[in-house]
Amino acid sequence: MHRTGMSHVRDSYNGFIARHEVAWELFFAALAIFYVALGAVPEDMAWVVPVEWALTGVFAAEFISRYWAAPSRRAYLRGHWIDLVALVPPVRALRTLRLLRLLRLVRAFAGVGRALSAVDRLARHRGLVWLFVGWIGVMVITSIGLYAAENGINKAIASPYDALWWGIVTMTTVGYGDVFPITGEGRLFAATLMILGIGLFSAITATVTSFMLEGSADVSAQIEKLANLNATGALSDEEFASAKARLLLRL
Numbered sequence: 543m544h545r546t547g548m549s550h551v552r553d554s555y556n557g558f559i560a561r562h563e564v565a566w567e568l569f570f571a572a573l574a575i576f577y578v579a580l581g582a583v584p585e586d587m588a589w590v591v592p593v594e595w596a597l598t599g600v601f602a603a604e605f606i607s608r609y610w611a612a613p614s615r616r617a618y619l620r621g622h623w624i625d626l627v628a629l630v631p632p633v634r635a636l637r638t639l640r641l642l643r644l645l646r647l648v649r650a651f652a653g654v655g656r657a658l659s660a661v662d663r664l665a666r667h668r669g670l671v672w673l674f675v676g677w678i679g680v681m682v683i684t685s686i687g688l689y690a691a692e693n694g695i696n697k698a699i700a701s702p703y704d705a706l707w708w709g710i711v712t713m714t715t716v717g718y719g720d721v722f723p724i725t726g727e728g729r730l731f732a733a734t735l736m737i738l739g740i741g742l743f744s745a746i747t748a749t750v751t752s753f754m755l756e757g758s759a760d761v762s763a764q765i766e767k768l769a770n771l772n773a774t775g776a777l778s779d780e781e782f783a784s785a786k787a788r789l790l791l792r793l
Contacts, residue, residue, distance in 0.1 A: 552611040559608070570604065573597060574650035578686060595631075601646070602629050624648050647686065651679030677713075677742040684735040685709030691727035698722070713739045 559566055577597045583590050605625050612618035619626070628645035652675075689705035698721045699705050708721040712735050723729045768785050772778075 555607070555611045556613075570601075571650040573600065574646040577601075578646050578650075581690065598629065598631065601625070605629065624652075647679065647683045651675050651682075673742060673746045677739065677746060680735060680738045680742060681709045681713050682706075684731040684739070687731040688723060688728050691725050691731065692723060696724050696728070709735060712736060713743065715740065 577594065580590055580594055580597075605622065608622075609615055609618055624645055628649060685705040685708065686702065688708060689699055689702050692699045692705075699708070704721055711718050711721070712732065723732045
């Protein structure tokens with residue numbers, strides 16, 4: 543009886559998350575972005591550290607509860623191991639732990655991707671959604687990583703906006719050269735952005751082109767069918783012209 547009751551609680555919890563998946567993922571994505579942004583707030587502000595620990599507690603509670611309720615805990619851990627690693631204490635004195643908090647952004651962009659994929663109108667283009675979210679995610683995460691690694695060391699990176707500018711310039715292959723990394727960690731983030739960012743952009747371009755070609759072929763086939771109906775008299779010239787115009791607007 544006890545086991546049946548616990549199973550019912552787990553099923554109810556999973557059902558609640560499934561029904562509110564979009565809101566759930568976007569909420570925790572927003573918390574993750576806010577948590578990472580707190581890393582740029584000076585520690586001498588009294589409220590920062592308690593808020594960081596409170597958010598860490600929220601993330602830990604969410605991970606533990608979903609792990610407990612998962613039908614397959616091994617599968618859940620394989621798919622959410624980054625969430626586990628990201629549950630590092632918000633200790634600012636250790637540089638490595640400050641950089642590890644950036645893993646929270648991986649969860650944030652993954653959550654946004656899952657939320658967008660759950661929207662019916664985007665369901666057919668789920669692959670493109672994930673590519674786009676991954677592309678933006680790589681740029682933001684590496685930009686913040688560069689700022690965390692070089693703030694106070696690199697004079698060209700005085701604020702997160704400088705790092706974001708570097709990320710955009712590097713991602714678009716413009717390469718002004720006004721901002722560049724000088725530390726080992728910063729160069730590692732730069733290499734990640736150059737390899738993954740440019741690769742994802744190429745994949746997005748290829749996917750969009752594929753969608754456009756598929757849409758064009760589909761519209762052409764439908765126009766051909768309408769033309770046949772018009773030739774047999776099933777459609778008048780006015781109906782054929784109107785239907786053809788509506789199809790062409792989709793291109």
